[in-house]
Amino acid sequence: MEHAVVPGMTREERLNQWVALYSDAILRTCFLYLSDQAQAEDALQDTWIKAWRYMGEYERKHILNEKAWLMRIAINICKDYRRTAWFRHMDRRRTLEELPAHLMQTNAEDPTLSITVMGLPDKYKQVILLYYYHGLTQRETAQALGISQSAVIRRLKNAQAMLKQSLTGGGEA
Amino acid sequence: MKADPMKILFRQTINRELASLYTSSLQQEQMYLNAIGGRKVKRKLTAGLVLVLVLMLLTLTAVAVELMTGKQVVEQVAVPMAQDNQQENYTYEQMTDLLRTLNENGITLDENSTLMQAFRSGRGYWERDAINEICLTVFGQKEGWTIDQKHWYGEMMVEIGAWNLNIWVIPEEGDMTREEALAFAAKAVKETYGEDVPLQTNADWTIHEVFNLVWQQETNSYPPKKAEWFFSYLSNHPGKEGYDVVFSRDGSIIDVHQTPPQESASTIQPVPLYPKEAAAIEQHGKVMYFWPYSVQLDVYGYPHAVPNKTDYALALAYAEQAIADHWGPDALHSLGDYQVGLVFRSYTDPQNSGVSEWDFLFTTDPVFISDGYRIQFKGIQDEQAGGGTLFVDLCVEHANLGNG
Numbered sequence: 001m002e003h004a005v006v007p008g009m010t011r012e013e014r015l016n017q018w019v020a021l022y023s024d025a026i027l028r029t030c031f032l033y034l035s036d037q038a039q040a041e042d043a044l045q046d047t048w049i050k051a052w053r054y055m056g057e058y059e060r061k062h063i064l065n066e067k068a069w070l071m072r073i074a075i076n077i078c079k080d081y082r083r084t085a086w087f088r089h090m091d092r093r094r095t096l097e098e099l100p101a102h103l104m105q106t107n108a109e110d111p112t113l114s115i116t117v118m119g120l121p122d123k124y125k126q127v128i129l130l131y132y133y134h135g136l137t138q139r140e141t142a143q144a145l146g147i148s149q150s151a152v153i154r155r156l157k158n159a160q161a162m163l164k165q166s167l168t169g170g171g172e173a
Numbered sequence: 174m175k176a177d178p179m180k181i182l183f184r185q186t187i188n189r190e191l192a193s194l195y196t197s198s199l200q201q202e203q204m205y206l207n208a209i210g211g212r213k214v215k216r217k218l219t220a221g222l223v224l225v226l227v228l229m230l231l232t233l234t235a236v237a238v239e240l241m242t243g244k245q246v247v248e249q250v251a252v253p254m255a256q257d258n259q260q261e262n263y264t265y266e267q268m269t270d271l272l273r274t275l276n277e278n279g280i281t282l283d284e285n286s287t288l289m290q291a292f293r294s295g296r297g298y299w300e301r302d303a304i305n306e307i308c309l310t311v312f313g314q315k316e317g318w319t320i321d322q323k324h325w326y327g328e329m330m331v332e333i334g335a336w337n338l339n340i341w342v343i344p345e346e347g348d349m350t351r352e353e354a355l356a357f358a359a360k361a362v363k364e365t366y367g368e369d370v371p372l373q374t375n376a377d378w379t380i381h382e383v384f385n386l387v388w389q390q391e392t393n394s395y396p397p398k399k400a401e402w403f404f405s406y407l408s409n410h411p412g413k414e415g416y417d418v419v420f421s422r423d424g425s426i427i428d429v430h431q432t433p434p435q436e437s438a439s440t441i442q443p444v445p446l447y448p449k450e451a452a453a454i455e456q457h458g459k460v461m462y463f464w465p466y467s468v469q470l471d472v473y474g475y476p477h478a479v480p481n482k483t484d485y486a487l488a489l490a491y492a493e494q495a496i497a498d499h500w501g502p503d504a505l506h507s508l509g510d511y512q513v514g515l516v517f518r519s520y521t522d523p524q525n526s527g528v529s530e531w532d533f534l535f536t537t538d539p540v541f542i543s544d545g546y547r548i549q550f551k552g553i554q555d556e557q558a559g560g561g562t563l564f565v566d567l568c569v570e571h572a573n574l575g576n577g
Contacts, residue, residue: 010211019205025194028187031194044196048208113183114190132183 011055018070019048026074033078035118043081047074065143068136072144077127082122108155116166124159127152192293197273198357208329233468241278243311247304247329249275250274250304255333261570272305282310290459296541301335301568316405320351320384322335327409335568340386342400348422349402351382365429366416370404378415381405408434419515460542462514462534467517470535476520484529484552484562489513491564492533492548499569500546508545511537527554536572545572 026047029041050073051058064070091096117128129150130141138156142149196204249251254267263271272292277283282289288306291298308326312318318326320343325338344350349357349378359372371377383403400422408413415432453472458463464472466479496504505511514534521527529552536545548566554561 015208016205018196019201019208023201023204024194027196028191028194031191037194040194045204045207048204052208087483113186117187132180133187135177135180135184 013057015048015052017075018051018066020069022070026070029071029133030074030078031074031075032114032117032129033125034081043074043077046077050077060161065140067134068140068144071130071136072135075145090097116163119166120162122161123139127155128159128163131156189293189295192295193217195269197277199277203213219427232405241274243307244325246274246278246280247307249306252329252332258300261300263300263303265292265295268292275307280307280310280483282306287312287461296469304329304333316381316467319384324561334335338386339530342384342386342550344384350426354384354402355380355404357420358402361418361420361429362406362416366431370416377409379385379407379409381407405432424556458540460539462516463512463539466517476518478517478519480517480529487532487562488564492531495548495567495569496535496546498531504546505535508535509537511535511545512539514539518522528552534572546570547572
């Protein structure tokens with residue numbers, strides 16, 4: 001759901017509301033991006049610190065879609081984490097069996113979707129998470145990632161094909 | 174704007190798979206405070222430091238923080254939440270709040286329980302069963318509860334509307350106290366089996382106790398006034414017999430008998446519950462209503478049982494009639510291609526009456542129980558009706574646990 005700046009709401013109240021509304025979704029997004037729960041929790045905390053720091057920008061630019069704005073911050077933080085030397089030297093590829101059991105206890109029809117998303121290249125993972133998981137439009141996804149809408153459409157198409165191939169065991173894309 | 178079904182499916186699947194990744198309200202508050210203070214607590218700690226912090230936290234918790242007990246969580250959170258509900262189910266959001274409260278107070282439910290499986294699937298859960306699960310976690314198996322714990326549990330069931338009457342009573346003025354009743358039971362055993370039965374030594378025995386109202390066939394009064402004590406002495410020593418004693422609240426002995434050693438506490442082998450349960454879930458799905466009765470019995474033991482065909486037909490007809498009476502004659506038909514699941518228990522109560530417990534589930538969605546009806550009742554052998562079965566304690570509810 002989208003929320004414009006609510007008149008009369010203080011910055012503290014707004015941040016408090018965002019933390020309650022979006023923490024779980026951002027945490028799961030960061031986890032899918034980083035494949036590491038501890039890193040994802042740090043990234044979530046950093047997201048709220050940055051959101052607070054740039055609250056003035058949010059108000060000045062009259063940003064209508066707070067979720068897209070927050071996701072842009074979260075994705076950028078995840079990107080920063082991936083750039084660190086420590087992260088580069090860790091093998092982020094996980095199999096279902098390697099992940100903490102409590103994270104992957106699932107009764108879903110398709111228990112490997114999270115793992116498959118984790119295995120996508122970053123640029124495809126980003127669009128899939130924003131468009132499908134967070135429900136942003138193609139335009140909002142483009143704004144959140146700072147790329148053109150046509151690039152989003154291209155990436156989505158490629159990402160969908162890769163997902164389909166992975167999930168159906170190499171069937172036609 | 175019309176929601177994209179692919180997006181919904183994707184989001185639900187990811188949320189189900191990562192259901193255990195969430196932030197508690199306490200964590201959210203801490204993150205908010207850190208954010209407006211511009212601080213971040215780094216979490217890269219050495220194992221030694223973690224140990225020190227845990228010990229400090231434990232000490233501080235014991236000294237400074239008043240954690241809620243399981244009883245308080247039930248009384249102050251679970252029951253008021255249930256009372257606010259129109260239906261008999263907690264929604265997924267309510268379950269989230271309830272589980273967070275439990276976790277924040279150091280109470281962790283069994284990860285393999287049906288409740289946790291439902292929660293991880295993004296579903297709500299029946300209120301009575303959720304409270305039952307909490308109580309089993311806090312107090313252990315029901316047989317071992319004291320009469321005070323049983324009475325309190327019954328009060329909670331009445332509070333949420335799951336029971337009409339709390340049959341688990343506590344002694345009133347004029348009744349024997351629990352200690353007097355226990356001494357009376359020991360005396361009855363000695364008078365029957367000899368003075369040398371060492372019932373005074375508590376370490377030798379595990380004692381199960383019940384003080385409950387019983388239905389008065391002769392007067393059919395409601396609520397019943399008649400109550401009976403039941404004590405079961407289970408020997409803690411291998412090969413030793415146990416004893417069951419039943420007597421009325423006025424001290425009339427109803428039954429005293431010896432129980433074979435295999436029923437005694439020390440010789441009861443711990444049931445390898447979770448491996449068996451996990452195997453059953455693997456083979457038959459997570460909803461035990463649709464497991465074969467023999468599997469339910471194998472996993473959970475007595476009093477689960479296999480109903481005979483005649484009783485089943487009678488009970489099924491009774492359940493279908495209850496649905497029609499409650500939701501209209503077309504209610505079942507309008508479900509479409511539904512399946513019928515049943516959890517069945519059968520036992521002999523302290524008055525030696527045969528009791529059967531029927532818990533039917535009618536649903537088209539045996540995986541997530543997103544629709545349908547749940548019908549529960551008891552069958553009691555009715556001597557006045559020539560040994561026929563009298564169905565009582567009917568409880569009907571929607572089986573939809575919320576779509577999360």
